[in-house]
Amino acid sequence: MEKEALLSVKGLRTEFYTEHGAIPSVNGVTFAIKRGETVAVVGESGCGKSVTSLSIMGLISAPGKVVAGEIQFNGKDLTAISDSEYRKLRGNELSMIFQEPLTSLNPLFTIGNQLSEVILLHQNVTKAEAKQQSIDMLKKVGIPRAEQVYRSYPHSLSGGMRQRVMIAIALACSPKLLIADEPTTALDVTIQAQILHLLRTLVKENGTAILLITHDLGVVAEMADTVIVMYAGQVVEQTDVVTLFEQPAHPYTAGLLASTPKIDEHQQTLPSIEGTVPTPDTMPTGCRFSPRCPKAMARCKQEAPPMFEATKGHYVRCWLFDEKGGAAV
Numbered sequence: 056m057e058k059e060a061l062l063s064v065k066g067l068r069t070e071f072y073t074e075h076g077a078i079p080s081v082n083g084v085t086f087a088i089k090r091g092e093t094v095a096v097v098g099e100s101g102c103g104k105s106v107t108s109l110s111i112m113g114l115i116s117a118p119g120k121v122v123a124g125e126i127q128f129n130g131k132d133l134t135a136i137s138d139s140e141y142r143k144l145r146g147n148e149l150s151m152i153f154q155e156p157l158t159s160l161n162p163l164f165t166i167g168n169q170l171s172e173v174i175l176l177h178q179n180v181t182k183a184e185a186k187q188q189s190i191d192m193l194k195k196v197g198i199p200r201a202e203q204v205y206r207s208y209p210h211s212l213s214g215g216m217r218q219r220v221m222i223a224i225a226l227a228c229s230p231k232l233l234i235a236d237e238p239t240t241a242l243d244v245t246i247q248a249q250i251l252h253l254l255r256t257l258v259k260e261n262g263t264a265i266l267l268i269t270h271d272l273g274v275v276a277e278m279a280d281t282v283i284v285m286y287a288g289q290v291v292e293q294t295d296v297v298t299l300f301e302q303p304a305h306p307y308t309a310g311l312l313a314s315t316p317k318i319d320e321h322q323q324t325l326p327s328i329e330g331t332v333p334t335p336d337t338m339p340t341g342c343r344f345s346p347r348c349p350k351a352m353a354r355c356k357q358e359a360p361p362m363f364e365a366t367k368g369h370y371v372r373c374w375l376f377d378e379k380g381g382a383a384v
């Protein structure tokens with residue numbers, strides 16, 4: 056039996072208000088995550104990945120606003136709940152880790168203060184119990200001398216240790232969904248591998264689902280069950296990780312994969328996707344990828360493609376799949 060969706064996002068539209076009017080940063084994004092599943096969202100900077108995750112977390116503030124769509128999480132419609140209900144969910148059932156832990160940790164408070172605070176806020180425990188749980192959590196994320204680190208300030212730790220602390224804080228209350236926004240980008244390669252391994256182990260133990268935001272296809276291959284490719288504020292391809300790497304269908308995904316170095320091939324120069332992601336004021340009519348697409352046809356410049364189901368469970372926003380008989384969804 057299909058597992059029910061833990062998170063279901065339908066037709067999400069998030070706009071930012073500027074002196075030139077409302078500009079959509081995310082437009083019609085639809086996807087779902089099952090319990091315990093890891094879904095990676097990939098795409099270049101400015102494609103809407105982070106705005107999607109901040110919209111789910113309820114962290115879009117003025118001049119931005121979620122203006123349309125549904126975000127169902129564990130049976131609740133997150134677009135309809137109050138700020139105080141959102142605060143109760145965040146750090147509890149719904150957690151997030153960011154790219155740069157130094158900007159997320161408060162430099163004025165010890166690691167222990169910050170970790171215990173989350174536990175005390177969401178669990179009915181005493182201060183002593185929260186302290187013990189915090190130290191246990193620091194040990195669980197592989198921090199040596201956990202008691203000493205509990206009393207330390209963020210600046211005295213290395214980048215890798217700070218990211219472990221962020222993971223400890225994010226997982227302290229066993230969330231149902233963890234949103235990890237470029238969790239290893241700021242770290243060097245060996246530490247990156249350790250952190251990814253740690254995340255994989257912990258979420259497996261807890262049955263936590265992950266929404267992993269990344270531009271790094273190596274991280275996607277390592278972690279994801281399902282992959283969503285975003286381009287210019289829209290989902291352009293969605294499928295399981297093996298199909299994505301073996302049979303990328305959207306020309307943008309194919310370009311992203313071609314521009315990633317491969318360990319078993321010696322390449323002097325890597326092909327790149329020419330041009331840049333359009334800004335809202337240069338958004339092309341028709342397919343948003345058409346100015347950069349090597350397979351663009353006349354129709355692509357006039358009509359925006361819908362999502363087609365190319366093969367079962369493999370969704371592609373591209374007119375090529377209309378001709379191949381994919382069913383529009």
Ligand code: SF4
Binds near residue numbers: 351373375
């Ligand atoms: Fe390329 Fe056309 Fe497909 Fe867009 S719809 S990705 S322009 S082939």
